[in-house]
Amino acid sequence: MKDLTQQDADALIARMGRDARDAASVLAEATAERKQAALNAAADAIHAAEAAILDANALDMAQARDKGLSPAMLDRLMLDPARVAAMADGLRSVAAQPDPVGQVLAEWDRPNGLHIQRVATPLGVIGVIYESRPNVTADAAALALKSGNAVILRGGSESLHSAEAIHAALVQGVTQAGLPAAAVQMVPTRAREAVGAMLRAQGLIDVIVPRGGKGLVGLVQSEARVPVFAHLEGICHVYADGDADLDKARRVVLNAKTRRTGICGAAECLLIDRDFLAKHGPVLVQDLLEAGVEVRAEGDLAQVAGTIPAQPDDFGQEFLDKIIAVRLVDGVEGAIAHIRRYGSNHTEAILTENDATANRFFRSLDSAILMRNASTQFADGGEFGMGAEIGIATGKMHARGPVGAEQLTSFKYLVTGDGTIRG
Amino acid sequence: MKDLTQQDADALIARMGRDARDAASVLAEATAERKQAALNAAADAIHAAEAAILDANALDMAQARDKGLSPAMLDRLMLDPARVAAMADGLRSVAAQPDPVGQVLAEWDRPNGLHIQRVATPLGVIGVIYESRPNVTADAAALALKSGNAVILRGGSESLHSAEAIHAALVQGVTQAGLPAAAVQMVPTRAREAVGAMLRAQGLIDVIVPRGGKGLVGLVQSEARVPVFAHLEGICHVYADGDADLDKARRVVLNAKTRRTGICGAAECLLIDRDFLAKHGPVLVQDLLEAGVEVRAEGDLAQVAGTIPAQPDDFGQEFLDKIIAVRLVDGVEGAIAHIRRYGSNHTEAILTENDATANRFFRSLDSAILMRNASTQFADGGEFGMGAEIGIATGKMHARGPVGAEQLTSFKYLVTGDGTIRG
Structure with missing residues (x-):
């Protein structure tokens, strides 16, 4: 046949x-x-x-x-x-x-x-x-x-x-x-x-x-x-806000990238608020490096030992692998602008204790799934309590x-x- | 231009x-x-x-x-x-x-x-x-x-x-x-x-x-x-069941056909249960004739003075005019079979006092709107309480x-x- x-x-x-x-x-x-x-x-x-x-x-x-x-x-x-x-x-x-x-x-x-x-x-x-x-x-x-x-x-x-x-x-x-x-x-x-x-x-x-x-x-x-x-790609972003809780942020970033790297809900890009970096240093990048992730970093973050310099097309890329692109942004507005430009409307997470900032992120982005202080790896019908899923859709119809x-x-x-x- | x-x-x-x-x-x-x-x-x-x-x-x-x-x-x-x-x-x-x-x-x-x-x-x-x-x-x-x-x-x-x-x-x-x-x-x-x-x-x-x-x-x-x-056509059916209330049936049939004939919710076909005819005679057909509607009738109903004989393509036809096709059917099953064959999945109404029969009609048909003891002319966003409508859709998505x-x-x-x- x-x-x-x-x-x-x-x-x-x-x-x-x-x-x-x-x-x-x-x-x-x-x-x-x-x-x-x-x-x-x-x-x-x-x-x-x-x-x-x-x-x-x-x-x-x-x-x-x-x-x-x-x-x-x-x-x-x-x-x-x-x-x-x-x-x-x-x-x-x-x-x-x-x-x-x-x-x-x-x-x-x-x-x-x-x-x-x-x-x-x-x-x-x-x-x-x-x-x-x-x-x-x-x-x-x-x-x-x-x-x-x-x-x-x-x-x-x-x-x-x-x-x-x-x-x-x-x-x-x-x-x-x-x-x-x-x-x-x-x-x-x-x-x-x-x-x-x-x-x-x-x-x-x-x-x-x-x-x-x-x-x-x-x-x-x-x-x-x-x-x-359907969804064509899961280019999922995690944004660590200046008002993030450090422990939660470290836990969620690691899980979002490393729990399983080949699924559509795996994080492909980490956006770090300049305020977060000023308060906590490059700890999130170091955690990822220690977990064996290839970190493609930009600007100040590229100074962290073990990172490799990000190329422009690392942003908006679905690696489905132990690789992540990392960029510094100016607050939640910077994160929103980045995600609007490079995202695939699948799943994005914000790490913050600030309700107003979280609401801004939830209101201004239109991905199928937006998360606060939770791992993007939860983008799954079973995890949502639907029993199972036939797939994940990023369309609006x-x-x-x-x-x-x-x-x-x-x-x-x-x-x-x-x-x-x-x- | x-x-x-x-x-x-x-x-x-x-x-x-x-x-x-x-x-x-x-x-x-x-x-x-x-x-x-x-x-x-x-x-x-x-x-x-x-x-x-x-x-x-x-x-x-x-x-x-x-x-x-x-x-x-x-x-x-x-x-x-x-x-x-x-x-x-x-x-x-x-x-x-x-x-x-x-x-x-x-x-x-x-x-x-x-x-x-x-x-x-x-x-x-x-x-x-x-x-x-x-x-x-x-x-x-x-x-x-x-x-x-x-x-x-x-x-x-x-x-x-x-x-x-x-x-x-x-x-x-x-x-x-x-x-x-x-x-x-x-x-x-x-x-x-x-x-x-x-x-x-x-x-x-x-x-x-x-x-x-x-x-x-x-x-x-x-x-x-x-x-x-969108909807391509509104080929709306009204089915008068043997267990219909006569007054309600007369009122609804007349309204469904004649209130406005040019709208998509206007009835285009009347299906009469043989039991209804045995109990009440051709009163629904006579009401329509008296209201000036051209009645294209089949079988025994074509004997009613003033009707004209229905042609096969009168069924499944959207007249958008003072014309109606009328057919005798054997109970709700006959009505369902007819509507499945000739309907356009827009709006259909059943006239009956029998709950089981109404439920059968509601369960077995898959039109966008199914009505019981109500005029098909209610197929309208304003009448549904939506304030207004941009149109009526018969698709399922x-x-x-x-x-x-x-x-x-x-x-x-x-x-x-x-x-x-x-x-």
Whole structure:
């Protein structure tokens, strides 16, 4: 199936899209209990299929080694019993969350007696385009199903066998609970044409969620005619204000940069207020150096032993590595101006004990997530209490920040009168 | 300016878009009081400019008559002192509404002590593309401004002079309140290329709202690379269930069809349960005939004197006139099946005293607005208590149903810790 004409790919996605739509209309009316049963049955099926999933993954790993994939990519691809168990646990944890569908989001009465409710409904059909992590198969399907949506999954070629084995288990759970198999479909080809067909499937796919590197996300954002929930980059900033508490600042800066450097919520740039430097010296830079971080520093900070001089393009750069760019700024206004120019609207943190300064930062910036005295590494649906996330969005339409089950819903208005007519 | 190359149009919209973005960043931080002052000053300016606006409108009307526009179109275009006063009142009424920006939409605490708030923010820049109604200039600008957004208006060629006169008054109000003139811009040409440039202005315009006929909306929906809030058609259905109260049913059906026939919330199709017909006879059809409505009826109903036989394409048709298609169905299931096939996801009403039947209708259909024992003519932002509407959306992304100031906002997360780090 590698050589697929665009026409064949369009026909394939059109057929899958129609099946997904049919499944979606069943899912939209499925009770919370039935969706919960499907998710728990899928968790059981993943658990029962552990050996088959690991065998499939061994095939993918062997091919990946042959292709000479990097250790980081091999690690993303690799499954072991603990990772399979984590997938099953993830399904159970999403099952246990409150059901977003049917929630009354707002209600009010009108003077003429009309009662108006705004009630959450599923979006319809979610398309997920991802790269090598096989677990996205289960995570994305779980959130889509929870929110009453059908899902069309298109994984990377590296994880083909693993994803197919996981998908088979998911379908088993879904059908055991009496829901249609087409609720969770996987595109049966890794031909690139299928991605193109998904991106143009207006009317069949309601939203596309790309999960992967900048190359994939950029392609999806520029080509899609269907709405997209995504972030291109997580260029997260931490600003240490003159009124910061020194201990909190040291703790948060280290955690924001070093806890995990490869995630989108990792800090990529530290902005230090000149007042902070005057009070405390270059302690934050020294902490980072001691933790083995490459510090690309500017101006006075470049004098600190062990730093290397920052180049202009180190600012606005997503390193996803043990590297950080550091700049001195003049107070919160300087930090805001820098972030407006170099940020990616993902997550920024301010370290300060001054409420007015924190409010200025919160009011003037428009990143999806703004934090005060907390690590940018909390930019995550699980950490927000959403149970899980299908991704993080930096756009302003519909969903923003961590995208959980609730953000995969739309709404409708239910209006009740008593023979009420308009004058 | 009629002959504009696409390149010139792109450059024009790019320049206006950048000015709008700059204005939007000022508006995003403007206080509720300042925005309110701007709206009230704009209302005063409209009032003061009444003579200039009426003179400009007289020019447009003369040209429209020369072009032989229909009486309906001339009526849409026409302004008189009452309509000018209504525009000013509309601005004042939007000014008096609660400010949506900064509202805390949700907040919660995490076990680690993090406090999370979801707070409403402006969307950014709204593009409004409309046809002949000059009052859209003021209505759309008012809602955009209220929600902290800059707006780029592109009216129809018929209303050019009227819209420019209204726009001048709006700018006067906005600048009097100390807000940037670019908060409310009007595209200074009626060349079609400017519309194309707006539809492709990704990154400059955040959402486009088309206001007009099916031709305009269809073009915008198919060509836009920017998100769109719109409805293509309002094919609204009324279903008279066997358990309907006869008086309420008669009142609502007549109002839904005849109060105003040219609006998107007007009923275009009446579905009568066979049980209703058995109990009450063809009274709903007779009421409509007596009110002068052309009734295109099917099956047994076509026997009623005065009806004309329905053709297949009368179903799923938006007449926007004193015409209605009528069909007999088997209970609520029959009504749901018909609406799923022929509806446009705008507004549908059920007439029934049976709660279970009403719930079935509410649960199984996914129109933006579903009503029980109330007229479809209530599908309107003002009637919903939103103060005004910039349009009605039938899509599922972001906004749905009447689009008021609240729906022109996005949100961001504000997270507060106390030196909190992720383990």
